[in-house]
Amino acid sequence: RGKRAFIAGVADDQGFGWAIAKALAAAGAEILVGTWVPALNIFETSLRRGKFDESRQLPTGGLLEIAKVYPLDAVFDTPEDVPEDIKNNKRYAGSTAWTVQECAEAVKADFGSIDILVHSLANGPEVTKPLMETSRKGYLAAVSASTYSYVSLLKYFAPIMNPGGSALSLTYLASEKIIPGYGGGMSSAKAALESDTRVLAFEAGRKYGIRVNTISAGPLKSRAAKAIGFIDDMINYSSANAPLQKELEADDVGHAAAFLSSPLASAVTGTLLYVDNGLHAMGLAV
Ligand code: NAD
DSSP, X not given: OOOEEEEXXXXXXXXXXXXXXXXXXXXXXXXXXXXXXXXXXXXXXXXXXTTTTTTTBOTTSSBOOEEEEEEEOTTOSSGGGOOHHHHTOHHHHTOOOOSHHHHHHHHHHHHSOEEEEEEOOOOOTTTTSOGGGOOHHHHHHHHIIIIIHHHHHHHHHGGGEXXXXXXXXXXXXXXXXXXXXXXXXHHHHHHHHHHHHHXXXXXXXXXXXXXXXXXXXXXXXXXXXXXXXXXXXXXXHHHHHSSSOSOOOHHHHHHHHHHHHSGGGTTOOSOEEEESTTGGGOSSOO
């Protein structure tokens, strides 16, 4: 039987989640995605109208097929957590069962189990503010959407993951080196995500026999990155200073994700893999 993957955080064809979906599909996996509720409508419409058909092309021939798109808001774990204003928000009213727990239940009801879980989502409402100007609310929101969302996804999906399965997230160098501009507590959220990768590798490894890793990706002009505001500078900085002076492609991360999610990496867990043209290793720009 081929493997089945659930990728949380796909809402267009520009980000890492899409590229990971393609790489896993090219390797033979069945693809399910979780799409942020407010972005669901436009994503499904665009898919249906063929807007992504060009980027759906797989190197192996054929098109990326998404077996099912699930609505998801990874900031809410159970229906009890959803406040009234969200419940009554018209961007949420058309969808049901989008808390993490309900999403996992829906996947279980539809498909029984998965082998691969990918967390490719982040949100920091105050990302453009320096840490010293970030509010407590903004900081906690960044950690909630970008980090606890992963703990929650694993908590609810691990019980439906087959032994030997793999969980993967995406992180960024700002967790360990000073990157002015990556604010709002997002650097803190990524530091927590990397630490959690190790603890979750232990807990999910012992309890479910699944592996947990994270990819520290170089800069990519995704929708989320454009919201940060200085992504062009980061891309130029990387091209000028990294050991490999080429632009990072989303597919570079997709390929590494396919490796980490595959049996080729069956003894790899609790690790951070840099997929950044080597920028992390530089100490002095020349
Ligand atoms: P992206 O915009 O393609 O992906 C982010 C996704 O998160 C979007 O689809 C958005 O709808 C979704 N999302 C936001 N809040 C959500 C919520 N509460 N529930 C469910 N989904 C939610 O952008 P991307 O840059 O590909 O981001 C994917 C991951 O890669 C993120 O973890 C990001 O921090 C990480 N990353 C990005 C870069 C970069 O330069 N783009 C570099 C390193 C790491």
